[in-house]
Amino acid sequence: EKIHAASADPNRVVFSFEFFPPKTEDGVDNLFERMDRMVVHNPSFCDITWSAGGTTADLTLEIANKMQNIVCVETMMHLTCTNMPVEKIDHALHTIKSNGLQNVLALRGDPPHGQDKFVQVEGGFACARDLVQHIRAKYGDYFGITVAGYPEAHPDVIESDGLATSEGYQNDLAYLKSKVDAGADLIVTQLFYDTDIFLKFVNDCRQIGITCPIVPGIMPINNYKGFIRMTGFCKTKIPADIMAALEPIKDNEEAVKAYGIHLGTEMCKKILAHGINTLHLYTLNMEKSALAILMNLGLIEETKFLGPYLGDALQMFSVL
Numbered sequence: 563e564k565i566h567a568a569s570a571d572p573n574r575v576v577f578s579f580e581f582f583p584p585k586t587e588d589g590v591d592n593l594f595e596r597m598d599r600m601v602v603h604n605p606s607f608c609d610i611t612w613s614a615g616g617t618t619a620d621l622t623l624e625i626a627n628k629m630q631n632i633v634c635v636e637t638m639m640h641l642t643c644t645n646m647p648v649e650k651i652d653h654a655l656h657t658i659k660s661n662g663l664q665n666v667l668a669l670r671g672d673p674p675h676g677q678d679k680f681v682q683v684e685g686g687f688a689c690a691r692d693l694v695q696h697i698r699a700k701y702g703d704y705f706g707i708t709v710a711g712y713p714e715a716h717p718d719v720i721e722s723d724g725l726a727t728s729e730g731y732q733n734d735l736a737y738l739k740s741k742v743d744a745g746a747d748l749i750v751t752q753l754f755y756d757t758d759i760f761l762k763f764v765n766d767c768r769q770i771g772i773t774c775p776i777v778p779g780i781m782p783i784n785n786y787k788g789f790i791r792m793t794g795f796c797k798t799k800i801p802a803d804i805m806a807a808l809e810p811i812k813d814n815e816e817a818v819k820a821y822g823i824h825l826g827t828e829m830c831k832k833i834l835a836h837g838i839n840t841l842h843l844y845t846l847n848m849e850k851s852a853l854a855i856l857m858n859l860g861l862i863e864e865t866k867f868l869g870p871y872l873g874d875a876l877q878m879f880s881v882l
């Protein structure tokens with residue numbers, strides 16, 4: 563089943579979980595145990611990333627197959643153009659199609675390791691839009707296609723002051739529309755921590771005629787160093803109040819996690835209050851923060867597994 567129909571239902575709040583391929587066999591086993599515990603809560607879909615540069619493509623394909631057919635959750639596989647001539651792209655698409663997957667997140671990908679700029683590989687694609695066009699031309703309507711959206715503009719467009727120029731932002735938005743016009747059904751956004759920026763982005767998309775569902779990508783803060791690294795890499799704006807809350811607790815991992823749950827809950831509440839009914843959780847292959855946020859929102863039942871953890875976390879937070 564394609565995933566965008568569930569995301570467009572105005573009468574139902576839906577959520578989804580993103581995972582990445584672990585580095586070790588034990589890690590893969592652990593991930594499947596975790597997925598089993600998480601899909602009990604009925605996510606509308608789960609997705610698995612494509613490793614940077616496609617270095618572990620076979621593992622992504624294998625995990626995607628198991629998610630769809632053994633974990634039995636509607637699965638979306640990410641696919642990037644980095645180091646991928648069209649034969650490799652088609653091998654990946656053909657594989658997931660024969661395994662019954664119907665959803666793809668079509669991405670350009672980052673430049674290969676050690677390179678600054680994205681360079682189109684010989685016989686490959688230059689940008690996500692070209693990949694979307696290819697999928698539609700070759701596979702018709704078989705796949706539901708998702709593309710990435712950037713509420714603060716793509717990092718390539720962000721200047722040294724941490725902001726995109728108005729022209730850069732508008733061009734980025736127009737390009738996003740061209741990805742949708744080429745055949746994408748759904749947009750999932752890059753992570754953000756300023757909810758107003760996301761809400762403005764949705765509005766701006768609607769203004770230029772993007773009508774498909776726009777799903778906010780929420781990454782609960784789990785760990786201070788990881789948060790700084792990730793927001794630095796993605797050039798994400800960190801609102802001053804979030805920095806001020808984190809600074810005094812940054813060495814206390816449990817307190818940071820608890821704050822992350824609190825912040826994620828508040829962000830999601832605001833998004834839902836604006837009539838957006840879909841939430842996409844970047845789990846970083848961890849379950850507790852994502853489930854705790856959904857529990858706080860009343861979207862899933864309290865689980866035995868979560869009980870003690872959440873209790874501790876919230877207690878710690880209220881002590882702060």
Ligand code: FAD
Nearest residue numbers: 611612614640669670671672689690710716737750751752
């Ligand atoms: P594109 O949509 O092709 O565009 C990137 C930017 O380039 C645009 O925003 C635009 O500014 C510019 N641009 C490109 N073409 C044109 C054009 N023709 N005209 C004007 N401007 C243009 N990376 C991975 O390696 N694996 C993953 O699994 C993965 N998953 C992701 C999931 C999400 C939801 C997001 C938001 C990102 C993900 N990424 C992943 C990161 C992504 O690969 C990088 O951000 C990459 O640099 C851009 O990919 P894209 O598909 O957004 O590129």
